[in-house]
Amino acid sequence: MAYDAHPNSLEKHWMPFTDNRGFKEDPRLVVEASGVYATSHRGEQIIDGSSGLFCSPAGHCHPKIIEAVHQQMQKNTYTAPFGLGHPASFQLADKVAALTPDGIDHVFFVNSGSEAIDTALKIVMSYHSARGENRHRFVSRERAYHGVNIGGVSLSGMVNNRRTFPVVMPNVVMMRHTWTGDEINIKGQPQQGRELAEDLERACQTYGGNTIAACFVEPVAGSTGTLVPPVGYLERLREICDAHGILLVFDEVITGFGRLGTNFAAQRFGVTPDIMTMAKALTNGSMPMGAVAVRDEIYETVTDTAAPGAIEFFHGYTYSGHPAACAAGLATLEIYEEEGLFQRSADMEEYFGDAMQSLSDHPLVRDVRTIGLMAGVEVYADTAPGKRGTQLQKDMFWNGMHVKFTGDSAIMAPMFIAERTHIDEMTTKFRKTLDQHI
Numbered sequence: 001m002a003y004d005a006h007p008n009s010l011e012k013h014w015m016p017f018t019d020n021r022g023f024k025e026d027p028r029l030v031v032e033a034s035g036v037y038a039t040s041h042r043g044e045q046i047i048d049g050s051s052g053l054f055c056s057p058a059g060h061c062h063p064k065i066i067e068a069v070h071q072q073m074q075k076n077t078y079t080a081p082f083g084l085g086h087p088a089s090f091q092l093a094d095k096v097a098a099l100t101p102d103g104i105d106h107v108f109f110v111n112s113g114s115e116a117i118d119t120a121l122k123i124v125m126s127y128h129s130a131r132g133e134n135r136h137r138f139v140s141r142e143r144a145y146h147g148v149n150i151g152g153v154s155l156s157g158m159v160n161n162r163r164t165f166p167v168v169m170p171n172v173v174m175m176r177h178t179w180t181g182d183e184i185n186i187k188g189q190p191q192q193g194r195e196l197a198e199d200l201e202r203a204c205q206t207y208g209g210n211t212i213a214a215c216f217v218e219p220v221a222g223s224t225g226t227l228v229p230p231v232g233y234l235e236r237l238r239e240i241c242d243a244h245g246i247l248l249v250f251d252e253v254i255t256g257f258g259r260l261g262t263n264f265a266a267q268r269f270g271v272t273p274d275i276m277t278m279a280k281a282l283t284n285g286s287m288p289m290g291a292v293a294v295r296d297e298i299y300e301t302v303t304d305t306a307a308p309g310a311i312e313f314f315h316g317y318t319y320s321g322h323p324a325a326c327a328a329g330l331a332t333l334e335i336y337e338e339e340g341l342f343q344r345s346a347d348m349e350e351y352f353g354d355a356m357q358s359l360s361d362h363p364l365v366r367d368v369r370t371i372g373l374m375a376g377v378e379v380y381a382d383t384a385p386g387k388r389g390t391q392l393q394k395d396m397f398w399n400g401m402h403v404k405f406t407g408d409s410a411i412m413a414p415m416f417i418a419e420r421t422h423i424d425e426m427t428t429k430f431r432k433t434l435d436q437h438i
């Protein structure tokens, strides 16, 4: 049923990462959602091509999550998390640790991907400080997206996310990104480009490897439009980190929880980091929650060097491990297992990859990059970078599909419950909208 989008002016809410003026003239509201579909305020059915913001592999409004949160809220709506606990956060930490690679078994809860990144930065600092090492430099990468808090912006390699925020953390060194343009319209990892990992070695030679605290990378750079790591690239980063005592941090906020068909990208690529950040699909997007999982020795070093009885890590959020978020997380991880959703993701990879690659013959498409259930469909820029992408995102919505665009790249990320017919519907709506732009 249609819903009046203008019961008020929509003016008071300053919306995030949105063209507020354009939106308020032509609002796009979702009034309800179920499974792979949402309903717009005009009453139209919208297929979700990006799982919200890569959050909801099990589909919107999963009844099991709703019930679990409801039950939890009847028992306990809040427990102060500093020096006090409630059962669900410990249960959830066990479940998360069972999914991370062996040896990464300690989990710190936060409320978002951005908080996970800031927390990871502080864990890195605490670890080196506990070991008496003066490492004060961080390495990140061009086109990286690590959220929007000051830590994440400092590590950011996307210019619009930095431009108006000049006062960020110093001592961040950027490696080059891994999209060379040599291999376009491919499924999976590029064969060429492993040598780009040598940028980390060059930073070690320039600044001294023993001054570098950590190297942060998204195993597949997501928000910039799915940049898949070249074969051997992540392995080489791991080797260089080991040689210089640098911690390797994988930001798995998008790639975690089955997006690449495995628990995490770490398992897909066979490279184990020291620290992993995650959020989004941890609760199927139903509750705000993120986490940082660390190698056991990192936890032990930080805790064992503190004086007995003292707080070991001066960090935490009022809502760390919130009971409702933990209940949602526990239900979500059960659903992934019971419904075999990571396997479904793996099984759909080829069909989805072919479907997205079929768009590569369109005259507006510059490159299509796919891996797992993630695709970057990049269109040629119009008169200004991002102009065409922004308009396409709006037009796709009114053609019945939600897709997240960053600049001129669409980031497709279907839910793991999606059937082939849903993938076909997404591909058809994508092409139809592109055709309207010729």
Ligand SMILES: Cc1ncc(COP(=O)(O)O)c(C=O)c1O
Binding pocket: 053, 111, 112, 113, 114, 115, 117, 145, 146, 147, 148, 218, 222, 223, 251, 252, 253, 254, 279, 280
């Ligand atoms: C890799 C990565 N890190 C961090 C974040 C930030 O997460 P949040 O928006 O939950 O703060 C995102 C969000 O898309 C992300 O893709």
